[in-house]
Amino acid sequence: MSNSASSEHGLQITDLRFGYGLDAPVIEACTLHVPKATVHGVLGCSGCGKTTLLRLIAGLERPDSGSIHVEGIQLAGEGHHLAPEQRPVGMVFQDYALFPNRSVRKNVMFGMSEGSKRDRMEQADSLLQRVGLLDLADRMPHTLSGGQQQRTAIARSLARRPRLMLLDEPFSSLDAETRSETREETMAILRASQVTTLVVTHDPAEAELIADEVTWLSCAQDAGRS
Template structure:
């Protein structure tokens, strides 16, 4: 393997200007990102955006058309070199856990430990099953386990050889919501305690925010914004980024004196020119509602969605949605005062055809 200069290469996984095409169709275009040791980075985006191909390139399952893949500053793809997955010491956890049906739980976890002495191998199996809470199932067969239990065994098997990198591709999508929440929480703690670099693919923004130290949001083969979950949610750089993290109220506006007008007061737009057509995106949770007979907004409908209430309202000729924590069900026709949280409002130059 070729070593990269230490000053230009962070430890862990480093994708350096990766591009890949299938025939004439580009699917990954100039992706650069780092996954430091102990960190979990999520590749997030809609179907067909290139995130799974990027993961496969990191794994060695695909050879990039251009760019390099480095593990701990050693080139594993690029510069005329391409190491196969088995030579990279990489762990995998996919939607299909792919446990071997003819092996019991302990033998599944031991599968990748054939180079260890028998006593050390047995000790490592016990250690990993204990870490994922499955030590009582060492003699069980995969078909006797629930989906969540199979996922834990697959995680133990992937981590048992102490990989330099863990790759997760939609690993929780086959579980029902209640179990999914529990298993991904357990998985996060196991990965963090192991200190392994982890790259995960998901299309679910809530899951990405729950799991990730950093999110790389992809669109059309490119990373359009990368940062912490808080950065992407609170400071989205484009309407696509803002809207990908949940429903938004989209309002066509015009810039006047460095701001745009809303029924709830002005929102600053310092980077847009005077008279420019713009788009104002307001998150539904950025609207605080207070019953007020003199209020400017009127309730059209109220719906309870569990943890939040969704309120349809009309204000200044605009049909808007507001999300209020807990139970808040004002009757149709109720008048409201609306306060806008400016951190939940974002102004962008109007995209062609939207103004």
């Protein structure tokens, strides 16, 4: 762990840089400190690296330089790189990435690695109750609404007991009425879980509505907090 990393920060990014070759920088000198158990919004124009930033935090990409810590645990930097499955990080993708051939319950159980099958089923049902989907536990993903699919994805991510949750444009595919309701439900679940959350969105009004603080990510420039 770097001496400059603090366990008081839910997420600490320092001088992070990433690009596709020397002539194609995507993230340049990004520094970001997110207090533990808060919701932080990330805004930026299309192609500025918002999703790439989430992928770097999740371990799906390796930074060129800089460091990433979650609650003082070093995920990347100084020659260190934790594999995605070793990181205390949950990620909800824009398309939810549910397994179409697994029931809602089995999708949630997929995120678990410990305990007997019975224990994992009970844990999955407990999570589904928290997100209001226990009655739909045996349904298949394609029979769910967009909001229900998202809550399933959140329950699956929470099953790993993450210290940090990453949400990539989580409400963009929903219609206006569903988006408002789902947004309220989702943020209530995450805040009740006391998990630090980073939300990428293209909508400034939405970011201000759901986040405690907001960062604007410029194209290959510093990330500056507003």
